[in-house]
Amino acid sequence: MSSLLAQLLGPDPVITDGAWGTQLQALGLPAGLCPDGWNLTHPDLVRQVAQSYVDAGSKVILTNTFRSNRITLTAHGLADRVLEINRAGVEISRGAAGSRAKVFASIGPTGKMLMMGEVSEEEVFNAFVEQSSALAAADALVIETMSDLEEARIAVRAAKTVGLPVVASMVFDSGKNKDRTMMGATPEEVAEALTEAGADVIGANCGLGMEGYIPVAQRLRMATPLPIWIKPNAGLPELVDGHIVYRTTPAEFARQAEALRTAGVAFVGGCCGTSPEFIHALQKVLRP
Amino acid sequence: MEDLKKMYDAILTGNFKAAREITQQALDAGVDPQVLVQEQMIPAMGEVGRRYEANEYFVPELLISARAMKASLELIRPLLAARGAEPAGRVVIGTVKGDLHDIGKNLVAAMLEGAGFEVIDLGVDVTPEKFITALNERHAGLVAMSALLTTTMNSMKTTVDAIAAAGVRNKVKIMIGGAPVTQKYADEIGADGYSSNANAAVALARKLSAA
Numbered sequence: 001m002s003s004l005l006a007q008l009l010g011p012d013p014v015i016t017d018g019a020w021g022t023q024l025q026a027l028g029l030p031a032g033l034c035p036d037g038w039n040l041t042h043p044d045l046v047r048q049v050a051q052s053y054v055d056a057g058s059k060v061i062l063t064n065t066f067r068s069n070r071i072t073l074t075a076h077g078l079a080d081r082v083l084e085i086n087r088a089g090v091e092i093s094r095g096a097a098g099s100r101a102k103v104f105a106s107i108g109p110t111g112k113m114l115m116m117g118e119v120s121e122e123e124v125f126n127a128f129v130e131q132s133s134a135l136a137a138a139d140a141l142v143i144e145t146m147s148d149l150e151e152a153r154i155a156v157r158a159a160k161t162v163g164l165p166v167v168a169s170m171v172f173d174s175g176k177n178k179d180r181t182m183m184g185a186t187p188e189e190v191a192e193a194l195t196e197a198g199a200d201v202i203g204a205n206c207g208l209g210m211e212g213y214i215p216v217a218q219r220l221r222m223a224t225p226l227p228i229w230i231k232p233n234a235g236l237p238e239l240v241d242g243h244i245v246y247r248t249t250p251a252e253f254a255r256q257a258e259a260l261r262t263a264g265v266a267f268v269g270g271c272c273g274t275s276p277e278f279i280h281a282l283q284k285v286l287r288p
Numbered sequence: 289m290e291d292l293k294k295m296y297d298a299i300l301t302g303n304f305k306a307a308r309e310i311t312q313q314a315l316d317a318g319v320d321p322q323v324l325v326q327e328q329m330i331p332a333m334g335e336v337g338r339r340y341e342a343n344e345y346f347v348p349e350l351l352i353s354a355r356a357m358k359a360s361l362e363l364i365r366p367l368l369a370a371r372g373a374e375p376a377g378r379v380v381i382g383t384v385k386g387d388l389h390d391i392g393k394n395l396v397a398a399m400l401e402g403a404g405f406e407v408i409d410l411g412v413d414v415t416p417e418k419f420i421t422a423l424n425e426r427h428a429g430l431v432a433m434s435a436l437l438t439t440t441m442n443s444m445k446t447t448v449d450a451i452a453a454a455g456v457r458n459k460v461k462i463m464i465g466g467a468p469v470t471q472k473y474a475d476e477i478g479a480d481g482y483s484s485n486a487n488a489a490v491a492l493a494r495k496l497s498a499a
Contacts (some may be wrong), residue, residue: 184346
């Protein structure tokens with residue numbers, strides 16, 4: 001285990017952070033605009049989100065770089081800013097974290113499907129190597145919200161070239177029992193493949209609420225000796241008058257998180273629909 | 289040709305090389321392409337859909353079967369066209385204005401192609417004007433719109449309204465889909481249908497085309 005992980009991990013789960021996109025929108029990020037671009041144009045507001053999580057008790061915060069691989073930024077017309085946006089993302093989170101939290105830099109999917117031939121493995125690998133290198137000033141890298149195990153494996157291999165610990169986290173939201181990735185992989189298949197690809201932490205995020213991720217966490221835990229990372233949504237989204245609403249309250253979310261502790265999960269945070277209030281509630285329940 | 293059942297298996301297992309070879313052999317042997325399509329390929333795709341709904345198949349299996357269908361239909365379609373047979377339907381598809389996500393849209397496009405539809409893919413961030421121009425120029429009877437974000441979903445309504453304003457609403461059926469989209473939303477904006485996945489989208493497109 002890397003020294004960073006050894007230092008972080010104890011008997012209780014490490015509290016990570018919650019959603020960023022919705023928080024940025026609350027601060028005025030226009031709909032449809034690439035949030036990552038704000039690292040350059042509105043660093044103070046991005047910093048405000050990072051700070052709100054540190055203040056709420058996050059011991060690990062991510063970065064506003066989820067879409068900052070070359071393939072995705074090209075679609076947003078920001079291809080020439082890849083390095084700057086990633087570097088600024090780490091700097092902003094680092095500034096907010098100070099010595100109170102570690103910075104795990106976020107790497108999301110390319111948004112293209114390998115098996116449809118929309119991108120080649122080499123293009124995906126190169127894009128993730130480029131992004132990972134630009135994030136090298138972080139404490140660790142988090143490959144998150146992956147739906148395709150193949151893309152996740154390529155991302156892990158690419159991220160490992162930097163030498164930082166790598167978290168690899170996938171979305172489980174498909175199949176009868178909502179325990180498969182979109183491409184049909186089970187928690188066991190994911191754990192095995194990503195452990196073999198060299199990940200240091202394996203996890204699940206987005207797609208399901210706390211309830212859905214408790215059994216997934218237990219299965220991941222059984223399938224790999226590596227620490228487990230879980231960031232569920234605030235329940236399942238409902239559409240009310242054209243707005244997405246998440247019904248789970250911070251207190252319910254935190255109460256359900258007890259089961260993640262019991263399952264031996266190492267890192268707990270939130271994804272879509274969560275906010276600093278959720279992190280504060282997790283902190284109170286899991287690290288009183 | 290003695291064993292057309294092989295065609296069924298090629299589609300079911302997504303073996304596009306076999307699908308193409310068997311199609312060519314069957315056509316060389318004088319098999320009626322319509323028989324091949326109706327008796328083997330469409331039932332095979334139906335079984336693929338059933339397995340998907342039953343969680344035996346997932347997206348990769350859907351995609352390779354759709355690809356095998358497409359490979360075979362590429363050989364068959366010119367023959368059918370020469371007889372004056374029309375495709376299952378003509379669909380203009382795109383991700384709406386402001387939204388750059390294309391995985392869902394591409395899955396639906398692939399499945400529709402596999403089902404014998406002629407698909408005109410306008411890509412992502414498609415303005416209402418682009419949809420209308422394509423509808424008019426290509427005489428498509430169906431529009432399929434996708435959005436992943438709640439913030440861009442409203443472009444679906446704008447597009448439906450623009451199609452009505454352009455005076456072509458009665459010539460097309462409109463179907464929508466994407467993570468935040470629901471049947472309720474489809475009803476609210478006056479779309480003709482909604483489907484929650486790429487397999488269901490094919491059944492919906494067939495239903496709307498027949499209506």
